[in-house]
Amino acid sequence: MSDDHDHHDGNADHELRVSKIRDGTVIDHVRGGQALNVLAILGIDGSRGEELSVGMNVPSNRFARKDIVKVEDRELSQDEVDVLSLIAPEATINIVRDYEVVEKHRVERPEVVVDVLSCPNDGCITTGNEPVTSRFEVLEDAVRCSYCGTIVREEIASLIDTA
Amino acid sequence: MRHDHLITSKQLSRADIETILDRAAEIDADRAAVADRHAGSLLGLLFFEPSTRTKMSFETAMKRLGGDVVDMGSVESSSVKKGETLADTVRVIEGYADALVLRHPKQGAAKMASEYVDVPLLNAGDGAGHHPTQTMLDLYTIRENAGLDDLTIGIMGDLKYGRTVHSLAHALTNFDARQHFISPESLQLPREVIYDLHQEQDAQVREHETLEEILPSLDVLYVTRIQRERFPDEDEYQKVAGEYQIDEDLLEAASDDLTIMHPLPRVDEIAPEIDGTEHAAYFEQAHNGVPVRMALLDLLLSNDGGDTDE
Numbered sequence: 386m387s388d389d390h391d392h393h394d395g396n397a398d399h400e401l402r403v404s405k406i407r408d409g410t411v412i413d414h415v416r417g418g419q420a421l422n423v424l425a426i427l428g429i430d431g432s433r434g435e436e437l438s439v440g441m442n443v444p445s446n447r448f449a450r451k452d453i454v455k456v457e458d459r460e461l462s463q464d465e466v467d468v469l470s471l472i473a474p475e476a477t478i479n480i481v482r483d484y485e486v487v488e489k490h491r492v493e494r495p496e497v498v499v500d501v502l503s504c505p506n507d508g509c510i511t512t513g514n515e516p517v518t519s520r521f522e523v524l525e526d527a528v529r530c531s532y533c534g535t536i537v538r539e540e541i542a543s544l545i546d547t548a
Numbered sequence: 549m550r551h552d553h554l555i556t557s558k559q560l561s562r563a564d565i566e567t568i569l570d571r572a573a574e575i576d577a578d579r580a581a582v583a584d585r586h587a588g589s590l591l592g593l594l595f596f597e598p599s600t601r602t603k604m605s606f607e608t609a610m611k612r613l614g615g616d617v618v619d620m621g622s623v624e625s626s627s628v629k630k631g632e633t634l635a636d637t638v639r640v641i642e643g644y645a646d647a648l649v650l651r652h653p654k655q656g657a658a659k660m661a662s663e664y665v666d667v668p669l670l671n672a673g674d675g676a677g678h679h680p681t682q683t684m685l686d687l688y689t690i691r692e693n694a695g696l697d698d699l700t701i702g703i704m705g706d707l708k709y710g711r712t713v714h715s716l717a718h719a720l721t722n723f724d725a726r727q728h729f730i731s732p733e734s735l736q737l738p739r740e741v742i743y744d745l746h747q748e749q750d751a752q753v754r755e756h757e758t759l760e761e762i763l764p765s766l767d768v769l770y771v772t773r774i775q776r777e778r779f780p781d782e783d784e785y786q787k788v789a790g791e792y793q794i795d796e797d798l799l800e801a802a803s804d805d806l807t808i809m810h811p812l813p814r815v816d817e818i819a820p821e822i823d824g825t826e827h828a829a830y831f832e833q834a835h836n837g838v839p840v841r842m843a844l845l846d847l848l849l850s851n852d853g854g855d856t857d858e
């Protein structure tokens with residue numbers, strides 16, 4: 386079974402708009418509009434020459450619209466994909482080798498995410514010039530800064546530290 | 549009590565709290581017995597915000613235990629003015645002192661600082677976050693006046709930014725205490741404090757906008773300053789300020805045994821006519837800062853965990 390010939394949604398024609406990859410990772414079933422945030426949370430911006438394919442708002446049976454992200458020549462670790470759960474809880478991760486999906490797994494919510502999000506509280510010690518790494522506890526429906534305690538439920542993607 | 553640092557009241561169990569309060573009561577009853585207990589020890593005072601009561605009571609407490617203090621002084625006269633980080637400052641002062649007391653305008657400052665030092669660090673207020681040593685003296689005062697179980701307490705004023713309130717509310721969940729929070733809508737408890745209270749399955753909490761409906765049932769009324777500077781304009785402040793002032797007329801509806809507390813400084817939340825009544829416990833509360841901080845320092849500085857059976 387090839388990575389983007391995974392026909393769960395029966396929309397092969399649409400998915401083929403995003404080219405197949407030989408080796409790497411396909412992040413599928415990302416909620417429509419979140420693909421760029423997925424890249425941001427993984428720290429992937431293309432500046433290191435990574436070969437990327439991004440499909441946004443393609444038709445899906447599971448969601449009305451979904452995004453797909455394909456990263457060539459890079460296999461994401463479980464830690465990396467787990468932080469995706471904050472913005473793409475239904476995502477599936479396909480590890481591709483020689484055009485074949487060799488591993489397929491769902492994201493899982495981690496207990497903490499470190500050095501991924503920035504605290505929105507201007508009064509938090511992590512927003513100053515201190516040598517402190519951001520740390521958020523993952524709650525059932527939110528994240529919480531381990532330093533100031535601020536809870537964020539909505540707009541978690543806006544906290545992604547892209548610096 | 550076995551903790552390296554005191555950062556929030558959330559880290560303290562009921563047993564921890566009772567250990568601290570019992571030790572404070574022992575010290576209060578016989579201060580001479582501990583007069584030399586920590587002779588030669590030095591406490592580092594790092595106050596990045598102005599403070600009168602907290603700073604002086606820590607200084608007094610350490611000296612009454614036979615120790616002394618080294619004081620960073622004002623921010624303006626310190627290396628902070630040159631751009632030194634808090635992480636560096638605490639690592640330097642750690643080399644001079646046996647324990648550190650930190651007040652800082654940023655929330656989470658004490659937690660971060662504690663990650664850089666091995667000596668005990670006590671949070672003396674971190675922005676709008678926590679103030680656990682104030683909470684210990686508040687609990688000590690409540691226990692002396694009303695007891696800590698089967699307690700109905702009203703906590704009134706600026707609940708949004710009031711760090712003493714945040715620490716006290718969580719500590720009270722260790723006891724059979726019904727907590728009523730009274731504030732203007734704009735100054736209600738932050739959602740992270742509400743979240744913590746709801747996480748405590750036995751926490752009994754309610755929110756109100758006026759005091760009158762709940763006043764007759766209260767054993768304790770804990771008042772904090774409605775901070776004028778928090779309001780976008782003076783008119784908005786004036787609309788609510790009068791609703792949250794305590795005077796003799798208002799107290800006609802209260803129990804004769806009502807204890808009124810305030811972490812001080814007050815502005816006009818409590819009329820001076822209340823000061824001479826049996827209700828007023830706020831100056832006693834401030835005085836309790838010394839024995840309670842003596843107890844905390846003794847427990848944190850002692851290798852024996854504060855065991856006095858020598």
